Every structure is written in structure tokens, then in C-alpha cells.
Amino acid sequence: DNAQPKKPDWIRVKAPTSEGYRKTQETIREHKLVTVCEEAGCPNVGECWSQGHATMMIMGEVCTRACTFCNIxxxxxxxELDVFEPGRVADAVAKLGLNHVVITSVDRDDVEDGGALHFAQTIRAIRHRAPGTTIEILTPDFIRCGPEALEVVVAAKPDVFNHNLETVPGLYPEVRPGARYFHSLRLLQRVKELDPTIFTKSGIMVGLGEDRQAVVQVMEDMRAADVDFLTIGQYLQPTPKHHRVDRFVTPEEFASYEKAAYGKGFLMVSATPLTRSSYHAGEDFERLREN
Ligand code: SF4
Ligand code: SF4
Incomplete structure (x- = not known):
């Protein structure tokens, strides 16, 4: 039976209509940028764009992977990679006046360093043109590259290095083919080893068929790899061709995941149905720095 469970009323989104939304949209268009907000059909786009938060996606609109949950x-x-893109991203960040920006990308297994240098150049360009903006990157796994690729990215010193595990290891073959759970975990651990001043972050989606025990195990694996921040959100099926929603995890279960995660020592946890890896990333980071 491939019928989807019915969307509960806690998955509700506001229509994007505000002035702030239009300003963000204009800046994105004007700089010919791609956002994951649009490409992934993120349910929070109305809220985020109204506040000038957008997650930029670099290195094009076509991904060399085919994760079954993803709309890219x-x-x-x-x-080829666009050498002018880092500059355009930096201009847009300056123009939007962001306190915090999230930069992500498609996977480019066709490029030798996986786009590591392009990430580093983007970070440096933003530092130069928008020195007050904190930078969070959400990277691919660089699985086909040598260890230097990650070193190049880390050397550019993002404030937050995010790499999502996406789901529990048992669901990798059907949800994230082409990726390896322990490779991704080790990547996060290496970031911390290379530069302990960078905050590391990871996240998973729930409602794909995982059970609670497996989610708690992922939390423990992440903490063993020294991951600082955790996001957990409800998986939503972008189109009928994508992985089906197994179930809608209740807000109470999310609250219980959050509690468990703080108990395991994460510095910052966001676990709600509409949590996405970049949702409220700026405010959360700001709060952490104030404390
Ligand atoms: Fe964009 Fe992230 Fe907000 Fe979604 S949660 S609209 S991807 S910034
Ligand atoms: Fe989507 Fe990232 Fe998977 Fe590519 S690697 S299909 S962008 S989730």
C-alpha cells in the first residue's frame, strides 16, 4: 500500500506575501542565485524570506547524486563551476544585510575536489564583503576526494560546519544511495580535529521509517564525533516520485527527542516538525554566542 498518511494540522505554512519576502526574492534574482528554499520546496520559505533569511545553493542546480527524499x-x-559565483553570493549577503548566512550546494562528484575550493572561495568572499556576517556551510560528503578537500574548506574557517546525516544508517541504501553513514560521521569528526574553534552541526529527517532507538543511536554517534548542534525535522514528500512518508512524528515525540539530545550534550538542538537544517539557524547561533 503506497497511500500517504494524511498531513496533520501541525504541518501548516503561511503564504509568502510580505514586503520582506519580495525584497529577498528580488535580491536573489538580481544576483542570479539559486536557493535551496525554492529548489527543495521548503515549507518555511514565507517565514524565512520575510525576515531576509535564505539558504544559497552554490555550484549549480543539478546534482550528481539522487537521494530519494530530495527535490533537486x-x-x-x-x-563547469562558475568562478564569479562566490563574488555574487557575497554581494547578495552584503545587500541582504544578513547576520548569519547558510551556504549549501549540490553534490559535484564530477569535479575533482568536489567543489571544496569553490566553497572556500565563497567563504572568503563573504568575509571580505560582509565581515559582520557569521557563515554556516552545509556541505556534500566529498566521498570521492582525498582528505585535502575537507582541509581546504576548513582552512577558510566557516563559523559553523554542517553536514547532514539525513537518516539512520539502516535506511541509507533506500534513502541516501551513494553516501555512507560512517564516512559522513567521520567527516564531521575530522572538521573538529582540524579546527576545534569551528562549531559542527548535523541533522536528520524523521518519518522515513526509522524507530526511536535508531534515532537515539544516531545522536550518540554524533556526540562521539563531537558534533555540537543537532536538527531533527519531519520528512515531507516533495512529489509522488519521492520516498514516501512513513508517518508524521508528533510534536510530543519531537519534544522528547529534543530533551534526549540535550541530555547527550549537544550545545544546540532544534527538533520540531518544521525544523530544517537552516531554519532559524541565525537566531539560534546568535543566542548561543550571547550565552
Ligand atoms: Fe530556506 Fe532553510 Fe528557511 Fe527552508 S528553513 S526557507 S531552506 S532558510
Ligand atoms: Fe539532494 Fe544533496 Fe542528495 Fe544531491 S546530495 S540529491 S542535493 S540531498
Whole structure:
């Protein structure tokens, strides 16, 4: 039976209509940028864009992977990396006047360093043009690259290094083919080893078929790899071709995940149905720095 469970009323989103929303949209268009907010059909776009928060996606719109939960187009990317993109991203960040920016990308297994240098250049360009903005990157796993790729990114010193585990290890073959759970975990651990001043962050989606015990195990694995921040959100099926929603996790279960995660020592946890890896990332980070 492939019927989807009915969307509960705690998954509700406001229509994007505000002035702030339009300003963000204009800046994105004007700088010819791609956002994961749009590409992934994120339910929070109305709220985030109204406040000038957008997650920029670099290195094109076509991904060389085909994760079954993800709405990004997959295939062979038609273009080389755009050497002007880091500058355009930095201009947009300056123009939006962001306190905090999240930069992510598609996977570029067709590029030798996986786009590591492009990430580093983007971080440096933002530092130069918007020195007051804290920078969070959400990276691919660089699985086909040597260890230097990660070193290049870390050397550019993002404030937060995020790499999502996405789901529990038992669901990798069907949800995240092409990735390896322990490779991703080790990547996060290496970031901390290379530069302990960088905060590390990871996240998973729930409602894909995992059980509570497996989620708690992922939390323990992340803490063993010294991961600082955790996000957990409800998986939503972008189109009928994508992985089905197994169930809608209740707000109470999310609250209980949050409590368990803080108990395991994470510095910052966001676990709600509409949590996305970049949702409220700026405010949360700001709060942490004030404390
Ligand atoms: Fe964009 Fe992230 Fe907000 Fe979604 S949660 S709209 S991806 S910034
Ligand atoms: Fe989507 Fe990232 Fe998977 Fe590519 S690697 S399909 S962008 S989740």
C-alpha cells in the first residue's frame, strides 16, 4: 500500500506575501542565485524570506547524486563551476544585510575536489564583503576526494560546519544511495580535529521509517564525533516520485527527542516538525554566542 498518511494540522505554512519576502526574492534574482528554499520546496520559505533569511545553493542546480527524499534535479551538471559565483553570493549577503548566512550546494562528484575550493572561495568572499556576517556551510560528503578537500574548506574557517546525516544508517541504501553513514560521521569528526574553534552541526529527517532507538543511536554517534548542534525535522514528500512518508512524528515525540539530545550534550538542538537544517539557524547561533 503506497497511500500517504494524511498531513496533520501541525504541518501548516503561511503564504509568502510580505514586503520582506519580495525584497529577498528580488535580491536573489538580481544576483542570479539559486536557493535551496525554492529548489527543495521548503515549507518555511514565507517565514524565512520575510525576515531576509535564505539558504544559497552554490555550484549549480543539478546534482550528481539522487537521494530519494530530495527535490533537486539529478544528472550530469551541464556547466563547469562558475568562478564569479562566490563574488555574487557575497554581494547578495552584503545587500541582504544578513547576520548569519547558510551556504549549501549540490553534490559535484564530477569535479575533482568536489567543489571544496569553490566553497572556500565563497567563504572568503563573504568575509571580505560582509565581515559582520557569521557563515554556516552545509556541505556534500566529498566521498570521492582525498582528505585535502575537507582541509581546504576548513582552512577558510566557516563559523559553523554542517553536514547532514539525513537518516539512520539502516535506511541509507533506500534513502541516501551513494553516501555512507560512517564516512559522513567521520567527516564531521575530522572538521573538529582540524579546527576545534569551528562549531559542527548535523541533522536528520524523521518519518522515513526509522524507530526511536535508531534515532537515539544516531545522536550518540554524533556526540562521539563531537558534533555540537543537532536538527531533527519531519520528512515531507516533495512529489509522488519521492520516498514516501512513513508517518508524521508528533510534536510530543519531537519534544522528547529534543530533551534526549540535550541530555547527550549537544550545545544546540532544534527538533520540531518544521525544523530544517537552516531554519532559524541565525537566531539560534546568535543566542548561543550571547550565552
Ligand atoms: Fe530556506 Fe532553510 Fe528557511 Fe527552508 S528553513 S526557507 S531552506 S532558510
Ligand atoms: Fe539532494 Fe544533496 Fe542528495 Fe544531491 S546530495 S540529491 S542535493 S540531498
Amino acid at each position: 534535479a539529478t544528472g550530469k551538471p551541464p556547466e
